[in-house]
Amino acid sequence: MRIENSLIWATKELKDSCSRPRFEAELLLAYYLKKDRVYLHTHSRDKIEDFRKFKSLIKRRAEFEPYEYIVNRVSFYDIELYIDMGVLIPRPETEILIDLVTDIIKREKITSIAEIGVGSGAISILLARKFPNLKVIATDISNKAIEVASINIERFNLQDRVEVIKSNLLDEVSRDIELVVSNPPYIANGFKLEENIIRYEPKEALFGGVIGDELLKEIVLDIKRRDIRYLACEMGYDQKESMEQFFKQNEIKSYNFYQDLARFDRGFIIDFGVKFDKKDI
Numbered sequence: 001m002r003i004e005n006s007l008i009w010a011t012k013e014l015k016d017s018c019s020r021p022r023f024e025a026e027l028l029l030a031y032y033l034k035k036d037r038v039y040l041h042t043h044s045r046d047k048i049e050d051f052r053k054f055k056s057l058i059k060r061r062a063e064f065e066p067y068e069y070i071v072n073r074v075s076f077y078d079i080e081l082y083i084d085m086g087v088l089i090p091r092p093e094t095e096i097l098i099d100l101v102t103d104i105i106k107r108e109k110i111t112s113i114a115e116i117g118v119g120s121g122a123i124s125i126l127l128a129r130k131f132p133n134l135k136v137i138a139t140d141i142s143n144k145a146i147e148v149a150s151i152n153i154e155r156f157n158l159q160d161r162v163e164v165i166k167s168n169l170l171d172e173v174s175r176d177i178e179l180v181v182s183n184p185p186y187i188a189n190g191f192k193l194e195e196n197i198i199r200y201e202p203k204e205a206l207f208g209g210v211i212g213d214e215l216l217k218e219i220v221l222d223i224k225r226r227d228i229r230y231l232a233c234e235m236g237y238d239q240k241e242s243m244e245q246f247f248k249q250n251e252i253k254s255y256n257f258y259q260d261l262a263r264f265d266r267g268f269i270i271d272f273g274v275k276f277d278k279k280d281i
């Protein structure tokens with residue numbers, strides 16, 4: 001089949017699963033041919049070799065599989081990461097968390113941080129690239145996330161400064177840490193999500209408990225207990241009230257909530273304060 005006809009066919013196939021079917025049809029054909037989208041327009045009368053293979057990509061997308069899993073890559077911030085089924089596709093709103101943590105690392109000259117729930121490695125890699133002296137230890141409970149994060153860390157040649165370990169929260173981390181960053185699962189079990197998410201993205205990356213904020217609260221208490229000064233977390237748009245109440249109950253006084261670009265509550269930063277050794281007082 002010719003390129004122009006393939007695109008007409010693919011656009012129709014994608015009309016129920018994508019908001020921009022023609023655009024995604026072009027993206028997938030450009031990916032399949034290893035060309036850019038302009039090529040499709042300048043070679044619209046060329047025939048596609050082995051049309052069946054292209055058809056199978058379109059069928060996957062028509063079944064709501066995310067584009068990123070089909071092409072095994074995702075754009076995040078200013079980089080492109082490898083991604084695969086079983087690992088959460090990093091979302092643009094998480095870039096705000098990175099910017100806020102960047103400000104703290106700069107201001108406090110922090111050199112050692114941890115990430116809980118590394119996923120694809122997006123947050124840890126971005127921060128390590130911004131700060132050449134920063135050491136990061138990142139945890140996850142998912143073997144697949146550890147595998148994908150390790151691939152990305154190697155691609156960016158960060159093995160010396162970003163370590164990934166299998167651990168529930170920070171249970172297996174013993175080194176001194178100045179700040180913890182996390183985008184943990186925070187959706188309530190059973191919350192109705194879009195087809196492309198619920199059918200394909202890993203449940204352990206999405207659901208945080210019956211109410212949704214259980215893991216967030218566990219993280220807050222864990223960091224408080226460990227005497228780590230800063231905690232920066234992403235959260236759900238409807239969790240500000242319950243988290244604020246929780247902070248008050250636990251005598252956490254210095255915190256700020258932040259919003260995403262759509263003005264939804266999206267996360268918080270806690271400053272647990274400086275701890276002095278008795279000999280310093």
Ligand SMILES: C[S@@+](CC[C@H](N)C(=O)[O-])C[C@H]1O[C@@H](n2cnc3c(N)ncnc32)[C@H](O)[C@@H]1O
Nearest residue numbers: 088090117118119140141142168169183185205
């Ligand atoms: C929402 S995803 C975030 C992934 C990545 N940091 C990002 O922002 O794209 C949450 C991640 O936390 C991991 N996770 C869930 N429960 C965990 C736990 N108790 N300890 C460590 N990691 C956990 C999941 O496997 C998943 O990779």
